Amino acid sequence: MPTIIEVSNVRKVYKNDSVETIALEGISFKVQKGEFVAIMGPSGSGKSTLMHILGLLDKPTSGKYFLEEEDVSLLNEDRLAELRNRKIGFVFQAYNLLPRISALKNVALPMIYGGLEEEEGLIKAKRLLEMVGMGDRLLYTPSQLSGGQQQRVAIARSLTMNPSLILADEPTGNIATSQAEEIMKIFVDLNKKGHTIVIITHEEDIASYAQRIIYLRDGKIVKESKSKRIVKKLV
Amino acid sequence: MDYKEIISEAISSLLLNKTRTGLAALGVIIGIGSVIALISLGQASQKAVENQIQSLGSNLLTISPRGASVGGVQRAGGTGTTLTLDDALAILKQFRGSLVNDVSPEFSGRRQVTAGRKNINTQVIGVYPQYAQIRKIQIDKGYFISTRDVEGMTRVAVVGPQVAIDLFGEGTNPVGKSIRIEGIAFKIIGQTLAKGGQGFGNPDDSIYIPLSTAQKQIFGANYLTSIAVEVKDDNIMTDAQNQIGYFLLERHRLTSPENADFSIFSQADVLSTASSVTSTFTTLLAGIAAISLLVGGIGIMNIMLVTVTERTREIGLRKALGAKNKLIIIQFLLEAVILTLSGGVLGIVLGITVSFFLSHSMGLPFTVSLLSILLSFGVSVLVGIIFGIYPARKASKLEPIEALRYE
Ligand SMILES: Nc1ncnc2c1ncn2[C@@H]1O[C@H](COP(=O)(O)OP(=O)(O)O)[C@@H](O)[C@H]1O
Ligand SMILES: [Mg+2]
Numbered sequence: 065m066p067t068i069i070e071v072s073n074v075r076k077v078y079k080n081d082s083v084e085t086i087a088l089e090g091i092s093f094k095v096q097k098g099e100f101v102a103i104m105g106p107s108g109s110g111k112s113t114l115m116h117i118l119g120l121l122d123k124p125t126s127g128k129y130f131l132e133e134e135d136v137s138l139l140n141e142d143r144l145a146e147l148r149n150r151k152i153g154f155v156f157q158a159y160n161l162l163p164r165i166s167a168l169k170n171v172a173l174p175m176i177y178g179g180l181e182e183e184e185g186l187i188k189a190k191r192l193l194e195m196v197g198m199g200d201r202l203l204y205t206p207s208q209l210s211g212g213q214q215q216r217v218a219i220a221r222s223l224t225m226n227p228s229l230i231l232a233d234e235p236t237g238n239i240a241t242s243q244a245e246e247i248m249k250i251f252v253d254l255n256k257k258g259h260t261i262v263i264i265t266h267e268e269d270i271a272s273y274a275q276r277i278i279y280l281r282d283g284k285i286v287k288e289s290k291s292k293r294i295v296k297k298l299v
Numbered sequence: 300m301d302y303k304e305i306i307s308e309a310i311s312s313l314l315l316n317k318t319r320t321g322l323a324a325l326g327v328i329i330g331i332g333s334v335i336a337l338i339s340l341g342q343a344s345q346k347a348v349e350n351q352i353q354s355l356g357s358n359l360l361t362i363s364p365r366g367a368s369v370g371g372v373q374r375a376g377g378t379g380t381t382l383t384l385d386d387a388l389a390i391l392k393q394f395r396g397s398l399v400n401d402v403s404p405e406f407s408g409r410r411q412v413t414a415g416r417k418n419i420n421t422q423v424i425g426v427y428p429q430y431a432q433i434r435k436i437q438i439d440k441g442y443f444i445s446t447r448d449v450e451g452m453t454r455v456a457v458v459g460p461q462v463a464i465d466l467f468g469e470g471t472n473p474v475g476k477s478i479r480i481e482g483i484a485f486k487i488i489g490q491t492l493a494k495g496g497q498g499f500g501n502p503d504d505s506i507y508i509p510l511s512t513a514q515k516q517i518f519g520a521n522y523l524t525s526i527a528v529e530v531k532d533d534n535i536m537t538d539a540q541n542q543i544g545y546f547l548l549e550r551h552r553l554t555s556p557e558n559a560d561f562s563i564f565s566q567a568d569v570l571s572t573a574s575s576v577t578s579t580f581t582t583l584l585a586g587i588a589a590i591s592l593l594v595g596g597i598g599i600m601n602i603m604l605v606t607v608t609e610r611t612r613e614i615g616l617r618k619a620l621g622a623k624n625k626l627i628i629i630q631f632l633l634e635a636v637i638l639t640l641s642g643g644v645l646g647i648v649l650g651i652t653v654s655f656f657l658s659h660s661m662g663l664p665f666t667v668s669l670l671s672i673l674l675s676f677g678v679s680v681l682v683g684i685i686f687g688i689y690p691a692r693k694a695s696k697l698e699p700i701e702a703l704r705y706e
Contacts (some may be wrong), residue, residue: 116700119619121699121700122700141623142625148620150621154619160612162616164312165308173617174620176305176622176626177617177620177621177622177623182303225621
């Protein structure tokens, strides 16, 4: 299996008015193509910081990050934007849909930046929304949808450009437990179809859907384990 | 990159807050309105000037006496006594057929004119018959002054329609009636066709009498106040001006043009100074246009900065989804330009309306040129770009994570 993520001794220090916060303190790990990994840890342990670095939204203070074997520290802003568009699908805790436009257009949005034809894009967006069970809400705007529904739209959007990696930061954090399970099943399905998924959570239940769990504490990896669920299956 | 999508997004985000959008565009509306009114009125007065040159004759030269300079002090124009009938006849003899069609020697001055108990002070002009043709005066009733009148020094007069109204009231035919100029009785033999007010000396408010009668009996002078020369073709005006000038200098035994005791000017010369009056108004409008475009532009910049702040999260998201900086700039620049462009369209409508009423009240012809509309579009776009670029760049420089975190 080829390596999709390789993080090597990554540190991140935030500096605000002479106050330094060490968010990540020398993190190293790899994710192989097709894996479903959860990054777990209490609040403030550096999960979001890590996800921003993995998602090319932020740069480490030191250390290396290779995305599909490419050293991203050498890339300029435009190239990073291109990689975010093509290789990474984001799912945020707060969904981050554009409030004024329909679910369909939200899902098609990455295509404006990826150079796909509009018509082709809308057909694809419709198919993706059907896949996450939102086929009957294509023209609803975000405010007309529940949290769980909005997150399904956001997941559909993360798939628009066929990314090799899906990054989800507490995707169920704002969602009722009953719906959270549904959302996680979508991720499991996507993973079965071959998508590499890295999910961030502080809930054991949610992490247990992944094959592998990386535990963070105070900016350091403290433990790694196979998911209980997988372990159960194996037993 | 799908511009159609970006444009429709820009429009929908502008429509989201209609009042704010409208207020932001107000400065541009007024600015562009002034630009349109400015150009339209400028062209109208230009056209009016051209019409006036046409109606006076674009091939007309006027020679006026000029007080010869004495010790470097020049006497006021038109006060000289240096131009004579002989000058006029000599010019005709010298240049007829080559440069000149005809010549009109003239003496004019204001005099007291009475008819019965009516008493007016008006312009009395001593003329040759050529006057009518050269000055483009047409006869409405009766006849104009004839050669026989000039030679016989008869006491006949042709009146302008305004004079007829002033002396005899509206609708009365003055031909055959009698008037007194400086107490001397004249018989009216004709009335001119109304020509409309024309700068200096309204021809409708003038009385025409034979030149000989005017010089000997009314004004007691043997010189002329002006000579009008009809040049053969308006392409040779400068040539005619020069040749006649040197001819007269020689006749007056003067050595250099600086000492000339006369001046020669074309209608274009006269009217170019007259039209500087309208340019005051034009300058005023240009000032309003410039100031409101500046204020309007700053308003646009302000509103775009507010928009950028309000949409920080959106910008962050777009960047996370792969929008390059250039595209964020284009998006916000497009919004600013669409805003100024729609302000521009409303401004064009406003400007056309204003110039319609202004030109109407100023008695100017109403014109709106395609050029001024194109220019207005250009200016609107330019204002959008100039004042939209800073907010757009600010938006593009937002860090995606900062923007996503922004609440
Ligand atoms: N922009 C920032 N400036 C300063 N400190 C920050 C910033 N972002 C995060 N931190 C700090 O870094 C640490 C890790 O934060 P974060 O990655 O958000 O943790 P988690 O997502 O696990 O809750 C925390 O102590 C947080 O306060
Ligand atoms: Mg977090």
